[in-house]
Amino acid sequence: MGDGILNETFPEIREAVRRLCARFPGEYWRKLDRERAYPSEFVAALTEAGFLSVLIPEEYGGSGLGLEAACAVLEEIHRSGSNGGACHAQMYTMGTLLKHGSEEQKRHYLPKIASGELRLQAFGVTEPGAGTDTTRISTFARREGDDYVVNGQKIWISRAEHSDLMVLLCRTTPREECAKPSDGMSVLLVDMREAVGNGLTIRPVRTMLNHATTELFFDDLRVPASALIGEEGKGFRYILSGMNAERILIASECIGDGRFFIDRAAAYAKDRSVFGRAIGENQGVQFPIARAYVQLSAAAEMVTKAARMFDAGETAGTEANMAKMLASEASWAAADMCIQTHGGFGFAEEYDIERKFRETRLYQVAPISTNLILSHVATHVLDLPKSF
Amino acid sequence: MKILVPVKRVIDYNVKPRVKADGSGVDLANVKMSMNPFDEIAVEEAIRIKEAGKAEEIIAVSIGPAKAQETLRTALAMGADRAILVETDDEVEPLAVAKILKAVAEEEQPGLIMLGKQAIDDDSNQTGQMLAALMGRPQGTFANTVEVEGDSVTVKREVDGGLQTVKLTLPAIVTTDLRLNEPRYASLPNIMKAKKKPLDTKSPAHFGVDTAPRLTTTNVSEPPVRQAGEKVEDVDALVAKIKALGIA
Numbered sequence: 001m002g003d004g005i006l007n008e009t010f011p012e013i014r015e016a017v018r019r020l021c022a023r024f025p026g027e028y029w030r031k032l033d034r035e036r037a038y039p040s041e042f043v044a045a046l047t048e049a050g051f052l053s054v055l056i057p058e059e060y061g062g063s064g065l066g067l068e069a070a071c072a073v074l075e076e077i078h079r080s081g082s083n084g085g086a087c088h089a090q091m092y093t094m095g096t097l098l099k100h101g102s103e104e105q106k107r108h109y110l111p112k113i114a115s116g117e118l119r120l121q122a123f124g125v126t127e128p129g130a131g132t133d134t135t136r137i138s139t140f141a142r143r144e145g146d147d148y149v150v151n152g153q154k155i156w157i158s159r160a161e162h163s164d165l166m167v168l169l170c171r172t173t174p175r176e177e178c179a180k181p182s183d184g185m186s187v188l189l190v191d192m193r194e195a196v197g198n199g200l201t202i203r204p205v206r207t208m209l210n211h212a213t214t215e216l217f218f219d220d221l222r223v224p225a226s227a228l229i230g231e232e233g234k235g236f237r238y239i240l241s242g243m244n245a246e247r248i249l250i251a252s253e254c255i256g257d258g259r260f261f262i263d264r265a266a267a268y269a270k271d272r273s274v275f276g277r278a279i280g281e282n283q284g285v286q287f288p289i290a291r292a293y294v295q296l297s298a299a300a301e302m303v304t305k306a307a308r309m310f311d312a313g314e315t316a317g318t319e320a321n322m323a324k325m326l327a328s329e330a331s332w333a334a335a336d337m338c339i340q341t342h343g344g345f346g347f348a349e350e351y352d353i354e355r356k357f358r359e360t361r362l363y364q365v366a367p368i369s370t371n372l373i374l375s376h377v378a379t380h381v382l383d384l385p386k387s388f
Numbered sequence: 389m390k391i392l393v394p395v396k397r398v399i400d401y402n403v404k405p406r407v408k409a410d411g412s413g414v415d416l417a418n419v420k421m422s423m424n425p426f427d428e429i430a431v432e433e434a435i436r437i438k439e440a441g442k443a444e445e446i447i448a449v450s451i452g453p454a455k456a457q458e459t460l461r462t463a464l465a466m467g468a469d470r471a472i473l474v475e476t477d478d479e480v481e482p483l484a485v486a487k488i489l490k491a492v493a494e495e496e497q498p499g500l501i502m503l504g505k506q507a508i509d510d511d512s513n514q515t516g517q518m519l520a521a522l523m524g525r526p527q528g529t530f531a532n533t534v535e536v537e538g539d540s541v542t543v544k545r546e547v548d549g550g551l552q553t554v555k556l557t558l559p560a561i562v563t564t565d566l567r568l569n570e571p572r573y574a575s576l577p578n579i580m581k582a583k584k585k586p587l588d589t590k591s592p593a594h595f596g597v598d599t600a601p602r603l604t605t606t607n608v609s610e611p612p613v614r615q616a617g618e619k620v621e622d623v624d625a626l627v628a629k630i631k632a633l634g635i636a
Contacts, residue, residue: 019573
């Protein structure tokens with residue numbers, strides 16, 4: 001069959017996810033895309049079926065599986081033509097809380113996150129004045145009695161309007177006063193339900209795809225000191241491992257997208273007849289599909305390697321980065337090939353290819369852009385001189 | 389009440405089957421296999437009856453190769469309580485399946501046996517009827533709705549031209565049609581739990597059933613490729629064409 005279905009990992013999980021997604025066909029996603037609306041029913045179905053609490057340990061109400069299983073879930077969502085972007089962060093944002101939160105915080109929040117009663121799928125790091133150069137963030141949390149008072153601004157914060165809690169990275173000591181630039185930042189678990197309208201303003205940012213992203217304005221937002229995760233000043237380190245998980249999971253979404261494009265292109269090339277024969281009989285049509293498959297298969301191996309390393313307790317930072325880069329480039333190449341295979345029909349909304357094409361383009365930019373991955377590999381792996 | 393649900397591992401309904409070059413059968417090497425869709429409907433209906441408080445236990449049973457365990461795990465993940473695999477690598481014809489199921493039913497004493505009306509591989513549509521005859525119990529085939537009430541079950545059957553309602557005294561045999569329900573997908577916690585549910589393996593010999601085939605397959609072939617039609621300009625041309633072909 002050539003599509004890997006026979007020796008796939010986690011076959012039962014994948015099959016269940018495929019069944020679930022079959023209830024949310026292209027029509028459902030096209031309507032949301034037109035209206036830039038949030039896929040509430042889809043997210044509810046995934047939540048109820050337990051697919052968003054894969055990574056939460058059983059003692060806190062989740063399934064206690066590893067990142068590789070979570071990757072299987074997201075890959076199948078994307079392969080089916082659906083999109084996990086509306087809810088994938090519910091899977092991994094809790095990692096910061098799980099790894100660095102107090103037992104009391106974990107007992108309080110994790111079971112409700114596992115059941116979906118609480119949505120923790122907003123991760124506030126990026127600022128207009130500080131992109132990947134995270135140590136230059138300026139959103140500041142000033143301690144006042146039992147509270148922190150937060151002022152500043154964040155951008156590209158996805159799902160903020162659809163999240164009850166947010167993991168927020170802010171400075172608690174100015175950069176100039178720290179021994180190292182990465183010191184002096186802290187993580188607060190902000191209760192969005194109390195914050196909005198009381199110092200937090202959310203403004204949606206309309207983009208070329210339906211991704212529910214926003215910018216946030218903090219104006220004397222009071223957050224109880226009990227919302228601090230771990231120790232004050234160590235926040236930067238806490239969010240790093242979460243970022244590796246995020247990159248691996250998003251890489252698996254790219255693999256799913258790539259499989260979607262290859263499935264669709266191969267089926268169309270066999271079916272579409274021009275000049276009295278299937279267009280797929282022409283090597284000029286079939287070779288690009290084969291090439292996309294080869295490229296995607298190699299990327300998928302890297303994603304699996306990164307996920308397995310992460311699950312084995314290794315940092316996997318470099319592998320996560322490399323997996324994300326390869327997967328996002330492979331899915332983009334497959335998207336381009338799929339449009340070309342379909343000709344004019346690739347641009348028709350009802351084929352879902354133009355929508356997926358727009359969606360998969362994001363991943364060469366977010367959650368980290370390709371240039372920064374190359375920079376990481378050049379300076380951290382190959383020991384080349386630092387450029388910044 | 390116990391409900392016994394036989395499930396068959398068949399070629400996945402999405403797969404386009406390919407006939408072996410020698411015409412001896414369908415090529416199943418490297419082909420995705422799944423639970424027969426009508427059996428999934430049967431599992432779903434059994435779960436709904438249990439959820440309504442009218443049954444205590446659902447037992448899934450499959451007759452087939454070791455790989456049929458996967459099909460049984462799917463049934464367990466959907467909500468069956470335990471499973472029995474009657475393991476054999478031979479092809480088992482409907483009559484032998486019915487005999488094995490009868491023997492399983494004698495051990496388990498289910499109040500209801502819920503089967504798919506047919507399997508999508510051989511489309512025999514025989515096992516449920518044969519089982520009812522062998523057991524001497526009432527049957528409600530092609531079920532569109534199933535209502536268990538006390539010691540009876542009322543089945544609306546899909547028949548030519550409409551629905552026929554029959555009331556059967558339990559224990560009874562029901563076979564499911566396509567419109568009975570929409571089967572659920574397994575949730576992740578249930579997939580995990582299914583791995584720990586009991587699955588017994590037995591052999592046809594344990595039940596004293598001879599599975600030797602009574603039929604010989606002489607040839608399997610692809611359906612003929614449909615020939616392209618012909619386009620005509622207008623109604624007059626159509627009428628002339630029909631007359632020329634002598635159809636009307």
